[in-house]
Amino acid sequence: MTPELLFDFTVNKETKMVFITREFNAGLSLVWDAFTRAELLDQWVAPKPMTARTKRMNFEVGGSRFYAMIAPDGQERWSLQKYLSISPKTNFKQFNVFTDADENPDPNGSEWDFNFSEANGKTTVHISIYNESLERLLSILDGFTQGMKMSLVNLDNLLDTLSAK
Amino acid sequence: MRRDIFQAIADPTRRAIITLIALQAMTPNAIADNFQTTRQSVSKHLRILTECELVKPQQQGREIYYTLEIEKMKEVDKWLDQFRQIWETRFNQLDIVLANMSAATAKNVSSPANKKQKK
Numbered sequence: 001m002t003p004e005l006l007f008d009f010t011v012n013k014e015t016k017m018v019f020i021t022r023e024f025n026a027g028l029s030l031v032w033d034a035f036t037r038a039e040l041l042d043q044w045v046a047p048k049p050m051t052a053r054t055k056r057m058n059f060e061v062g063g064s065r066f067y068a069m070i071a072p073d074g075q076e077r078w079s080l081q082k083y084l085s086i087s088p089k090t091n092f093k094q095f096n097v098f099t100d101a102d103e104n105p106d107p108n109g110s111e112w113d114f115n116f117s118e119a120n121g122k123t124t125v126h127i128s129i130y131n132e133s134l135e136r137l138l139s140i141l142d143g144f145t146q147g148m149k150m151s152l153v154n155l156d157n158l159l160d161t162l163s164a165k
Numbered sequence: 166m167r168r169d170i171f172q173a174i175a176d177p178t179r180r181a182i183i184t185l186i187a188l189q190a191m192t193p194n195a196i197a198d199n200f201q202t203t204r205q206s207v208s209k210h211l212r213i214l215t216e217c218e219l220v221k222p223q224q225q226g227r228e229i230y231y232t233l234e235i236e237k238m239k240e241v242d243k244w245l246d247q248f249r250q251i252w253e254t255r256f257n258q259l260d261i262v263l264a265n266m267s268a269a270t271a272k273n274v275s276s277p278a279n280k281k282q283k284k
Contacts (some may be wrong), residue, residue, distance in 0.1 A: 007256065011247040018248075022256050026263040030270070034262055044258035047251050 006124070011159075012130060018129040028118035031125060032089045038065065046070070061086055066103060079107060091115050170240050173217035179210050183233060186220060218230065253260040 006023040024031050031108040034040045038054040044050035049072045057065035063083050078101055084093040099107030108131070115126040173179055178200065185191060185199060198208040211231060214220040219238065220231045 006261075007253065009252055011248070022252075024256075024260065024263055030266045032261055034266070040262060040266075043262045044255055047254040048258070049189055092172055101221050150283055 002165040016131045018127075018131070020125075022125050024123045024125065025121075027121065028089055028116060029125045031123040031141075032116055036092070038067075041065075042067075048116075049055075059083060059086070067101075068101075076101065078103070081090070084111075089116060115154055170217050170219060170237060173214055173219045176210065176213075178206075179214055182207070182210055182214065183219065183238070186231050186233045187235075190223070190232040192228050192230055196231065 005025060006021060008019070010019045011017070012019075033119075034044065034137070036059050038057040038084040040055075042052045042054055046069050050065055051070045053070060054065055054067040057063075057067070060081055064082075065081045066078070068078045068080075070076050078099045080097050080099050080103060082095045082096055092114050094112045094114075095109055096112055097105040099105045110129050110131040111148045112130075113128045117124050174183070181200070182196060185196060193204070193208060193211060196211070197204045200207060211220065211222075214231075215222060217237075219234055221234055222229045222231055
């Protein structure tokens, strides 16, 4: 939507780390809320045409979020995020693991570190993800690939609608 | 058991073998000379890499030379690129969510369509 916003995505296959940096055209409080409140997360984390549904979320150290990514055919992919540390509007860390619908986790998960900072009315978010296995990192894609082509078309339509306003 | 390219690159020794033979085709003995490990262990890694179709053995005279299948390596990058696209899509969606939030804050009055109570 705003092409001048910084976006950086790098993968280190050897250390099994993913680094993502993105700038947002909004203040720190809004961006922090968008990353830490269930009703907001559900609006953006699932690339369309997939949808996200948070079953429960308790954003506090030791708390967790249990949610599903839902494909257009209704197939659900459940995940559990446990919050390891929280410094309000600055940083939070979580442990992510895929589960079944009954919260039984996969053997391998990933650790996520989110950092937030604001400058000149823009907020920058740095995310680093450590995956316990590279297969797991790549398996994240499996649930997404089918929806991807459609999702890009969807996004184009949405942007057209917005810019026509 | 079906093997795929991601299994091939999940092991540090196999990544080192890939890096070695990316430069030139090599025999198993020449490859093993570069590692502290046994010839059998290198053979095992070469077998896995061959099963993943990342390397190809080629008979030249009495020796077998292993070459890297560059096209297959590109699959990894293609997959990672899709991962990048997912994040791009997500963040573009988040831009819209943030724009709506900013607009709602600016208005400071909840519209009839906005069912959520502002705290």
